[in-house]
Amino acid sequence: MPQPGSPVNKATVKEQRAQQRAKKLEVYHRQQKRSLRNRRIGITSAIVGAVAVIGLVVTMVVLTPQAPNYAGGGDGAEIDGVLTYENGNGHVETTVDYEQTPPVGGEHNPAWLNCGIYEEPVPSENAVHSLEHGAIWVTYDASMSADELDALKALMPSNYVVLSPFDGLPSPIVLSGWNVQLQVETAEDPRIASFFEQYWKSGTAPELGASCSGAIDAPGKVS
Template sequence: MKLEKYRRQQQRAARNRRIILVSGIVGAASVVALLVAVVVLAPQRANYSAGGDGVVIEGVESFENTATHVETPVTYAQSPPAGGEHSATWLNCGEYTQPVPNENAVHALEHGAIWVTYDGSLSAAELETLRSKLPSTYVILSPFGGLPSPIVLSGWNRQLTVDSAADERIPAFFEEYWKASNAPEPGAPCTGAFDGPGKAS
């Protein structure tokens, strides 16, 4: 009887060990699969160097806006604005699902950010392609009404209009004007101030 009881205990212990081992393997495999999914499915961000080398990009317009802080709404010479008078509070960089206040966005341009505006009718696929061209910081992405083209990129006193998110001039514009020295305050913060409506990231 004692021998039989001992055997049953040993079989039960062996079975419990197998269950724990299998559970551990399944759990570890799930964690690995989750990590792989996060890496593969996470939106990839582009890498650019701050400033540029004076490369001429076809279609880029240049302006001579000045930088002054004001407390009133501003009528801008460009639409969307590419510099000029602006709020004393900058817009926090990131993606917005609603139009953002011009005066705050222009202050972010003063710090070297690029403001990427798009027509609200842009397809989800085009918007995803556009996101893949953006760096992880010092960029604002937002819809904007009445654009002259589906996508407009604005840096301080520089602007480019494109018809497609696949346009090869988009990364060229970032490489040349992102955190560029022609901005009045390059490298000043792009966070810690004002979140506009529809802040998504």
């Protein structure tokens, strides 16, 4: 029988300790590998997700219709059919009996109409004030088809423009700037783009550069 403290017992204890250390080291290595694998999976998932989001954003940008980029501020070059007028620009609190339909200038309300798209007629006195700031007022007959209206919207810049129906127009579509006006039959008329190029944010507007937001929203505003 081996005596206590014999080399056999000491070797066995050392071996047991070595085995325990080896097992702990093996467990540690497995945990490290699992952690590394999880990190790689997480990074890969994040990259895939980011690529998907970027792809979605790019697709939305590509597919979303972009507003035309007009130079505006033209020198008033002649456009066939454009009518010009001479009106003042005083402020009044009352309704105004305008000489033009729709009005293109004259006395108007101290509060301008916020630019945007309206599905209902807007107050002329406020819209004229927007013209004074360099906006274009695009008016159309309320009987216009949805497709024609969409085609008209596609021609409008992203700001400094008011779109609204108007009763009693002299033509299906009328574009009005400060003291200028163009009457057209359809949204396919190439003069519409020419009008924007010349009279949108035109230097003929008495208060060019003043805001076209932050004032009055008329009923029926959708954007």
